[in-house]
Amino acid sequence: MDNISLPYKIENVSAHGRVVRLGSVINEILSRHDYPEAVSALLGEAVVLTAMLASSMKFEGRFVIQTQSDGPVSMLVCDARSDGSLRGYAKLDKEAFAALGESPTQQDMLGTGHIAFTIDQGPDMERYQGIVPLEDNLLSAALAYFDGSEQVQTHLKLTAMPLFRPGGDMEWRAGGIMIQQTALQGGSDMGRTSTHDDWVRMQTLMETTEPDELLDPELSPEQLVYRLYNEDGVRVFDVKDFSFNCGCSRTRIENMLNSFPVEDILSMQEEGQVTVTCEFCNEIYQFDAQLLKDVSIN
The missing domain is CATH 3.90.1280.10 (HSP33 redox switch-like)
Known part of the structure; x- marks a missing residue:
């Protein structure tokens, strides 16, 4: 199952999360540009992050992630609309990127700057925006956003890479998995100590997820979640579907x-x-x- 966000809840532990799997949608977004593979992978992860956050919110309009930094990839822009449409692009200085040599890291490509997370529900609604420093990679910036805006313990993995079909055809795939500690009712800290070990164990289990498992079309997101958390009683909910729709005309x-x-x-x-x-x-x-x-x- 591709182009979806699957929410799940771990019944016996105070934790919930999502799995995002993008196939034809991310391939459509990335194949329209002639980015170097490392830049496409970076943008692919940003689109997954956008899809994951947008599908966890209730809004009518657009959710936008935008980076601005001093590296060769000076800007990433991704947005998800409430109808499930996704799009994204990267602003790239090709000469500066070439000077990085082989196998550049995300920090090499992005440099330092900031990343903005924006909910735009139109001119008649107040716009919400959270901004965090961009000093390492997308993952660390996303975790800083969760820590500052939601104040919920969060663990996250993102990946994007090209896969080759029999016959040599290449297509991009991308995916991610997130787990969050469920906030206690009333904001009380009672019980936090007793569940700390469980939370650490949930993170450790999630860390065993390999990139191939997040991308494998033969392994459904439901199967992946069950494989990780079945001993703790995992329940899945209705998926959110995604499509590519630029919106230009x-x-x-x-x-x-x-x-x-x-x-x-x-x-x-x-x-x-x-x-x-x-x-x-x-x-x-x-x-x-x-x-x-x-x-x-x-």
């Missing part, structure tokens, strides 16, 4: 261009054409500069 981009001053349109034209490339899906749109100019004047 010729009409939307044309309306945006028509709002620009004439001087801006003239500065963008080349041989009478204004060309716009969607950063998320890499679709190219071309417009007649004179027609845009006439609309802008009127």
Whole structure:
């Protein structure tokens, strides 16, 4: 089962979590760009993190994760909409990336900066945003976000990599698993000491999960969760489905261009054409500069 988020609860321990598995959706997102493999893997993990957090929230609109940093990958932008659509892209300095050599780490690629987690429910609703430093990798930044915003003990694993089908066809897959300590009712700390060993054991069990298990299309998320936690009584709930839908369109981009001053349109034209490339899906749109100019004047 692909392109889903599966919530689960461990009955005999105060813990719950999610498994995210992305197949065709992450392949569609990544294959539209010509990123180096390490950058695609980085973006793939960011999309998984976005899907995992978005599926754990109740909102109408968009949940956005955006990094800004001083490394060769100076920006990652991923968003999930409440209808389950996902998209993402990376801003890459190819020369700076090439200078990193082989097998760069996430810290090498990202450098230092910050990562913002934003819930945007439209102009009539208050926007929520949490910002944490980005100093190591996506995983450590995500854990810092959980620690600061939810104040819940969280353990998390993310992975993304290309898999090769018989015949040599390559496709990207990505996945992740999260476990959180369930908050006690009323915010009391009573019982925390007695459950600490159980919580450590839940984390240790989750750490045994191999990247291949998070990606394997022959191993369902339900089977993975059962394999990890069946001795403690694990229960799964309805899945959240995901799809790829960039959301861009010729009409939307044309309306945006028509709002620009004439001087801006003239500065963008080349041989009478204004060309716009969607950063998320890499679709190219071309417009007649004179027609845009006439609309802008009127």
